[in-house]
Ligand SMILES: Cc1cc2nc3c(=O)[nH]c(=O)nc-3n(C[C@H](O)[C@H](O)[C@H](O)COP(=O)(O)OP(=O)(O)OC[C@H]3O[C@@H](n4cnc5c(N)ncnc54)[C@H](O)[C@@H]3O)c2cc1C
């Protein structure tokens with residue numbers, strides 16, 4: 370991998386190529402439930418372009434970030450509702 | 452001419468729905484005319500705070516009576532009404548406002564409303580996301596919050612179960628004590644007609660002293676535990692009082708979902724519903740002065756609504772002097788969710804000649820209104 374980026378998803382380290390979006394890193398980490406709906410249903414990315422808000426995760430402690438819109442950075446701590 | 456009803460109500464907001472429920476429960480035949488979705492007017496725009504307010508003796512009497520009615524029914528509401536007794540914190544910024552906290556506590560104590568004074572440390576513990584160095588607060592633990600459109604729908608459902616009829620998608624064109632003339636030209640005859648069309652009431656009963664007062668609200672994504680009480684700055688009173696200037700005040704409330712409602716603004720003379728970016732910015736800036744951490748949260752939606760304001764800040768409840776069979780139930784300004792249940796009781800008490808729990812005179816449409824600032 371050229372210029373791998375090291376981050377963690379739900380506490381598990383993962384390396385991804387530079388330019389990878391957080392949504393992809395979460396999926397690569399094997400997580401399928403990104404968050405829960407207000408009634409507790411599983412949710413995951415739908416539109417991939419920042420419109421549907423289904424892909425929200427917490428990034429570095431900040432909740433409700435649209436993971437499909439945020440490029441991975443070294444040391445990032447991502448928490449999805451696995 | 453169609454069937455005649457005992458009571459015909461124009462408007463299916465929370466006030467019309469509460470009146471329908473109360474009249475149907477008393478055994479009267481009821482029809483409600485509502486052009487849009489039930490609770491789709493100011494009722495859908497409001498915050499749903501059930502709150503005792505002490506602007507005037509008549510306002511305390513009405514809000515306290517109505518809150519008692521809400522509290523007594525808390526157990527019966529379905530989950531979507533989202534009744535939560537979180538309690539209000541009236542937040543004091545400085546020593547001057549702390550003096551107001553003490554005055555307010557004494558007023559509430561005198562009428563049997565539970566209230567306790569919090570010092571700066573207790574306030575910081577109760578609401579860690581407020582800015583440090585606030586002076587304190589008055590906690591009113593039995594104030595609550597509901598999701599108003601579902602509360603309205605529930606009340607109307609109860610009326611339907613007792614035989615009331617809803618003319619959905621139909622609009623009143625003209626009201627008189629004899630009945631409601633619909634836009635399509637047909638006539639719904641009735642013994643008593645109630646104008647419960649909120650801020651639209653003057654278009655059906657010209658000459659009544661009701662003006663539109665626009666408000667903005669914002670709702671955030673879900674942040675459970677970020678805020679625990681309904682938070683209102685004490686300076687709110689100054690803001691809500693002004694009959695002329697546009698104003699904003701810090702007002703943040705948690706929804707059962709963990710979402711936060713952020714308000715509030717007040718504007719006269721703004722007749723259109725679009726978002727005013729300038730007012731919205733002022734409102735959010737005010738909120739952030741009290742709660743800096745709000746800046747990091749995501750807002751998902753903002754909207755506006757129209758309060759029905761009267762010169763003396765009290766609603767119009769009861770018969771019109773010039774047409775005693777035409778009742779008004781409007782003018783509830785920023786308190787119509789709170790006071791809907793008491794309004795319905797006072798309407799039914801008057802038309803059935805029952806003895807009301809509180810005097811009705813301060814709210815009668817024919818009263819002399821002292822403009823009050
Ligand atoms: C931003 C904001 C925040 C608020 N926060 C609170 C709060 O925290 N606590 C509180 O107690 N109150 C609050 N309020 C006030 C509260 O929302 C209102 O006082 C209350 O909803 C009024 O209810 P209503 O049934 O009289 O009016 P609406 O809900 O406006 O109902 C009137 C109905 O009449 C219908 N109508 C209109 N024209 C006609 C016609 N020609 N024929 C038949 N029907 C017609 C409309 O479609 C509408 O459904 C707030 C208001 C706003 C705007």
Ligand code: FES
Nearest residue numbers: 417419421422437
């Ligand atoms: S997938 Fe739709 S906003 Fe991210």
